[in-house]
Amino acid sequence: MSQQFLKYIQRGATVEVADSVAADPSLLTWRDAQGVSSLMWSIYTGQALVRDFLLVELARTGTALDIFEATAAGDLKSLRKAIDANPDSVQAFSGDGWTPLHLAAAFGTPEAARLLLEKGASVHAVSKNPQANQPLHAALALGRNPETISLLLKAGSDPNAKQTAGYTAIFSAAAANRRDLAELLIASGANPAIQNDFGQTAAGFARERGHAELAGWLEAL
Secondary structure (H helix, E strand, O other): OHHHHHHHHHHOOHHHHHHHHHHOHHHHHOEOOOOOEHHHHHHHOOOHHHHHHHHHHHHHOOOOOOHHHHHHHOOHHHHHHHHHHOHHHHHOOOOOOOOHHHHHHHOOOHHHHHHHHHOOOOOOOOOOOOOOOOHHHHHHHHHOOHHHHHHHHHOOOOOOOOOHHHOOHHHHHHHOOOHHHHHHHHHOOOOOOOOOOOOOOHHHHHHHOOOHHHHHHHHOO
């Protein structure tokens, strides 16, 4: 049933998810082999209705969110409770290799990121998974929230740090055609001339994806 439940979550089949939970309430706290919860899967797959249903049911049953769930859901009250219960958890890694700050950068809110930074979360933490990236990379690849990105940069994130295959954060800005984010990075010292492991620059990456105007701007820097 658990694998079928996961498929329902991934498809955004809210009615089937609700029926499954009604039939087997333990599915609310189901986790996969890596320890990723049903709630986290709903967030990872962008299924907002399923996420909201699960959050309501978890609250109704008095089930506390862990620090990773609270962060990714942007639930500041639960996040504060998790940190108060275990202050060192701001440096912990989830079963699939992310720190809370990675998740705040990718899926959460600027407020969640700010709280984690205030509590000592490291902007230099490298994920323990194939991406081998830092929170700034996650912010550019997924969240793309200028406020969160500014927070990370002001907290000391290295805009030229490389993740797997030699990509720096500005490559994600180029791929998304976000000159505003590229400008934020460059203002903090990002070097658009850095090449990835395939010999590409951010400008080449943008041009390859049809973003000619951004590519020309990057090349002119």
